[in-house]
Amino acid sequence: MAGFVNVRRDVDDKFYRYRMPILLTKIEGKGNGIKTVVPNMADVARALSRPPTYPTKFFGSELGAQTSVDEKNDRYIVNGAHDATRLRELLDAFIDKFVLCGSCKNPETDLILTKNEMIVRDCKACGERTNVDMRHRLSTYIIKNPPPKKGKKSKGGHAEAPSPPNKINGENGDPDGEENGAGSDDELTRRIKAEAAELNADTALAKEDWSADTSPEAVERRARALQSGIASLAVSNNGGDDDSDEDADSPYSQLGRWLQENPGSSAIDVFKKVQELGIEKKHKAVQVLAQGVFTEDVVAEIPKYVAIFAKMVTSEKHQKALLGGIERLAGLDYPDLVPSIPKILMQFYQADVLEEEVVKTWGTHVSKKYVDKETSKRVRKASEPFLKVTEHFRCTGNRAN
Missing domain, CATH: 1.25.40.180 (Serine Threonine Protein Phosphatase 5, Tetratricopeptide repeat)
Known part of the structure; x- marks a missing residue:
């Protein structure tokens, strides 16, 4: 069974209140079909209050690898063979860019899409709202697949929410993108x-x-x-x-x-x-x-x-x-x-x-x-x-x- 680590792995305090499961990996397949499965991605993401698709897509973006997600069966896959140490380092980078408050470095934040479709981290600890790097490829994915709001829980442990007014057409909408607004x-x-x-x-x-x-x-x-x-x-x-x-x-x-x-x-x-x-x-x-x-x-x-x-x-x-x-x-x-x-x-x-x-x-x-x-x-x-x-x-x- 996986142990737990501090969300901020640079913090050594054993009484640090923000903890998450250690990211686990499993290599499957061989040759061109080899892939890395993260069996506890949903649990890790739940501890970070983020949809599990976000860190999965972040891994793919940073590694230049294709990713696949089967939320129904909790299958989160990154193509290619990647060891756990490397993915844990990337998870730390994801946490720094898309979880930790840019002001106080507290992980108790929510991602919010503003009306002009900027992504901000809303910190519940210090009250600051800090921007994420909109140039990162994950930011584009988040805009198309906005973070859920607090409320009804989904399978991944996150609330399901209606799309914001200016949501760009994306994967969660009509498959041909015919129903959602086009943005400003x-x-x-x-x-x-x-x-x-x-x-x-x-x-x-x-x-x-x-x-x-x-x-x-x-x-x-x-x-x-x-x-x-x-x-x-x-x-x-x-x-x-x-x-x-x-x-x-x-x-x-x-x-x-x-x-x-x-x-x-x-x-x-x-x-x-x-x-x-x-x-x-x-x-x-x-x-x-x-x-x-x-x-x-x-x-x-x-x-x-x-x-x-x-x-x-x-x-x-x-x-x-x-x-x-x-x-x-x-x-x-x-x-x-x-x-x-x-x-x-x-x-x-x-x-x-x-x-x-x-x-x-x-x-x-x-x-x-x-x-x-x-x-x-x-x-x-x-x-x-x-x-x-x-x-x-x-x-x-x-x-x-």
Whole structure:
């Protein structure tokens, strides 16, 4: 039976009132299927007053590994072989970032989402409210899966709570993200600024010339390519949307024309247009954006617009639509982009917009849904380097950067 340790393992006081079970691990499987199970994750999380999914996702983020959760059977898994010592160190880091009060370091805190979707630790000991690091990938997950409020208890020992007013579409909502609100423009601005702040001026990316060619010839060339792509836009209506893409007055056609007439628009302006058309929750809008907002400089342009996709892509269907837009962008509009497919996918993957399994399915199956069969084969085959890299890092437990 597992013993107990202080929540703050740097505190040696044996009378310290805040205790938690020692994190246990169990290695299962072998080869590419090896995984680390945390059998007492629910008990540890209960002691921290956090949903067990939070530390599990934190482990996956820090280790660059896929995670899986089966709350019904209390199964919390991190892909790859990870020893208990390493996971306990990461648990300490999770506690420091998402449990301890930033002022008095007391663990008696609740996570609260503010109206502008900032995450704060509300300390019951000193009364202070301190912000968590919104740049961490777990913060994005918490926004999509907000912490429960005190009240009715769930299986994991935490209360179930209604979603806050500005909750971003996520895993706990409608699978297609059609029912929940899309969030505020202020929040989108904050995310864009936060992501921009992460860029180190000394990095190779920062040294690249990200400016778009605005010469009349370049603008005309992009307009012709986009017009051609929009004119041939062919999206299946199997997804359940009522709008017809063949209708020149459909919101998708209107969005495509607006993007054509306003190249280089800011992310805020683009998202406001999507909201104005009332399609911010539609997967087809994601495809049109992916094909229409980018140019041949897509690798450099993704950081500018990635926050829009992070907000709008809330289901596997949305991810497939994004991949369809990328397929048309590279396959039809700018064929020279095909070799850059791995870089494009990696940027969306690292921003938590695309999931490895969805890209893997897409990259290993040819489809005529968005382009002709030969074009689909060429574009999807180009994703192989991305799939090999993510598979390697998933098996080794390291993070793909």
